[in-house]
Amino acid sequence: MDNLLIKALNGDELSISRVLTKIEYMSEEGLKYLDELSKNSGKAYTIGITGIPGAGKSTLISSLIEEYTKSGNKVGVIMIDPSSPISMGSFMGNRIRMQDKTNLNNVFIRSLASRGHLGGFSSEAIMLIEAMDGLGFDPIIVETVGAGQTDTEVVSSVHSVIVVNVPGTGDEIQALKAGIMEIGDIYVINKADLPDAEVLYDAIKFAIDNGEWNGWKPSVIKVSALKKQGIEDLINELKMHKEYLIKSGKFEEITHKRRKEMIELILRRKINNVISIVVNENQNIFEENSIEKIINQLYDKIKQNL
Ligand code: GDP
The missing domain is CATH 3.40.50.300 (P-loop containing nucleotide triphosphate hydrolases)
Structure with missing residues (x-):
């Protein structure tokens, strides 16, 4: 297990604070911590x-x-x-x-x-x-x-x-x-x-x-x-x-219910990020693409990003 997380689990205040900040920001590391902590x-x-x-x-x-x-x-x-x-x-x-x-x-x-x-x-x-x-x-x-x-x-x-x-x-x-x-x-x-x-x-x-x-x-x-x-x-x-x-x-x-809601919120946040990426990559969204194509791009991006 990660050193910072071990220290946090042992009650070190600064480590707890840093772990929580990473989780709050939903960074890759933060979500790993959350996964680990969810077991407990x-x-x-x-x-x-x-x-x-x-x-x-x-x-x-x-x-x-x-x-x-x-x-x-x-x-x-x-x-x-x-x-x-x-x-x-x-x-x-x-x-x-x-x-x-x-x-x-x-x-x-x-x-x-x-x-x-x-x-x-x-x-x-x-x-x-x-x-x-x-x-x-x-x-x-x-x-x-x-x-x-x-x-x-x-x-x-x-x-x-x-x-x-x-x-x-x-x-x-x-x-x-x-x-x-x-x-x-x-x-x-x-x-x-x-x-x-x-x-x-x-x-x-x-x-x-x-x-x-x-x-x-x-x-x-x-x-x-x-x-x-x-x-x-x-x-x-x-x-x-x-x-x-x-x-x-x-x-x-x-x-x-709380845990289900948390998962839903994380997924929504992630998906929304991917949607923003796809929309921004399609400046002339209607001229160059069909909606079907854009949706396929979205699926590809989700696979890459999640
Ligand atoms: P909060 O904004 O709801 O967190 O309220 P606070 O805990 O900061 O309290 C607001 C004010 O009410 C403070 O000045 C407290 O000292 C005062 N206060 C809190 N509890 C009591 C109480 O039981 N009796 C009296 N008279 N004042 C209180």
Whole structure:
């Protein structure tokens, strides 16, 4: 096995980072690494955390990291923030470093904030989940800002989705209106130390109690990420949801779906590259070629390039 990959598997932070970058870029080497790591993956429990900026997602993740590492887990974190040019990942890393130096060895945080060089975050996120899974990180936490396409895609690729709500932001009405109640497995009312937390709790609880659920009925939990209150309840709820997923066969189903999606995304990316090559090579596309000829060229190029 490749030296860099061996070092990454042994937990060397810089090597992990370099392996992940190669995978993200889908370089030939990167895809070989991904192949190798895939032999070892499919085990990790993946948790999505979504909510508006300022909801307290990062603070909450810091608390979750602390709890999970205490029980001996290696925690992977992927942060996706399409709107932010700055790297929240390193910001988070610093924050955790300040909080707890001892546990940091078992945490790896990757940010997709300043990336997106290949257009679209979801394929990168899904590949990173797979790679971190293969590197032995479990759980893997994926943070997204609660809006847009990326969010929906990422949310559908993880096992448990935590929606973070905060009092005083109109989340009560928003939650009920925007159909956000459909995506969460666990609803966290964060900043429960602030006034109006109770009102928000009641509104979301009401919406859930009046919904129709088969299988898992979403839970609502009051948390203060800042004051570290309710974190144990959240960990417990995650445990229960994970057990539910395993018993119902959904755990494996979600992992399988994620991996299929990853393969599809890689194939699409590759095919799109080949299509661009063929189209660019045919400047006077209609004058010199029939569509049939161009398709045959495409097949040839695919054979050469894949
Ligand atoms: P993110 O944008 O969702 O990642 O939110 P952050 O974790 O960066 O938190 C946004 C702000 O809310 C920060 O100033 C936090 O200190 C604050 N915050 C987070 N959790 C709590 C909480 O439980 N109570 C209160 N009062 N403030 C909180």
